Amino acid sequence: MRFLDFVRQQGYRPYHGTVSAAVYAYFRCEHPARARWFHRPGSYQCAGCAQQCETDSPDGFQIFLLVDQRNA
Numbered sequence: 149m150r151f152l153d154f155v156r157q158q159g160y161r162p163y164h165g166t167v168s169a170a171v172y173a174y175f176r177c178e179h180p181a182r183a184r185w186f187h188r189p190g191s192y193q194c195a196g197c198a199q200q201c202e203t204d205s206p207d208g209f210q211i212f213l214l215v216d217q218r219n220a
Contacts, residue, residue: 152195162184162185
């Protein structure tokens, strides 16, 4: 099974926000341009290379406000 398929089966969804350079520095990422981040509540997973970095810290990840469009 491909890793991307596994990540999706585990409930991760593509993360489209901005990721701080500090996250890549923390993981000592050699190719941040290749990063493909996914998230689920409480976890961020990168599928950009064989290192498959994962963190439960939201530090360095853009936070989104959810707006209820039904009442907007």
